[in-house]
Amino acid sequence: MTESIANRIFRARKTIIDLLNDRKYDLSSVTNLKTDQESFKEYNKNDNLDIFVKNATREIYIKFIKIAKVKPATLRDVISHIHTDILTLENRKILIVLLSKPNNTILKIKNEPACKNIELFWVGHLLINITKHTFVPKHELVAKSDLDTIMTKFSLSSFNQLPILLKSDPVSKYYGFESGDVCKITRKNKISGISVIYRLVK
Numbered sequence: 001m002t003e004s005i006a007n008r009i010f011r012a013r014k015t016i017i018d019l020l021n022d023r024k025y026d027l028s029s030v031t032n033l034k035t036d037q038e039s040f041k042e043y044n045k046n047d048n049l050d051i052f053v054k055n056a057t058r059e060i061y062i063k064f065i066k067i068a069k070v071k072p073a074t075l076r077d078v079i080s081h082i083h084t085d086i087l088t089l090e091n092r093k094i095l096i097v098l099l100s101k102p103n104n105t106i107l108k109i110k111n112e113p114a115c116k117n118i119e120l121f122w123v124g125h126l127l128i129n130i131t132k133h134t135f136v137p138k139h140e141l142v143a144k145s146d147l148d149t150i151m152t153k154f155s156l157s158s159f160n161q162l163p164i165l166l167k168s169d170p171v172s173k174y175y176g177f178e179s180g181d182v183c184k185i186t187r188k189n190k191i192s193g194i195s196v197i198y199r200l201v202k
Contacts, residue, residue, distance in 0.1 A: 012126035058091040165199035
């Protein structure tokens, strides 16, 4: 039996809430974050699935679009409304969750000047939280204040000497890593113990 659309959105929304926590947003003032089925049904019934987080220095709006095939014009209108009528801080992001995998026309929208700071996800990639999988090591964004220490420790003349982690990698997308970020990856192995490597996001 095919899983219902509502249940797929329910599972995806739970992953999004994990994502917000893992990106270190303060969610204490957000009221619609319960992850049980009954609460989800109530949110869905009242068209209250979207999540808006506003912290002191940054904000993010998560928009769930429950249209099977969203048109580019519709998506642009949604983004424009959120930018104009909801978000107020300079450090802002809009995270769009689509029912189906976006085509190239939709993907290109996030590169338009009026649609900056947009992240596109689709429900199928959010059904499970990949960062909780046994074979996915811990990924952490290295703070800007720690970059000099890493340069010195590994005798780097440039971070371009580090191995690459693609910005399009599912883990990069989950954490919202940007090009130029340095990521610390910690692997645990029963035989060799703990190993740490650093990668440059591109």
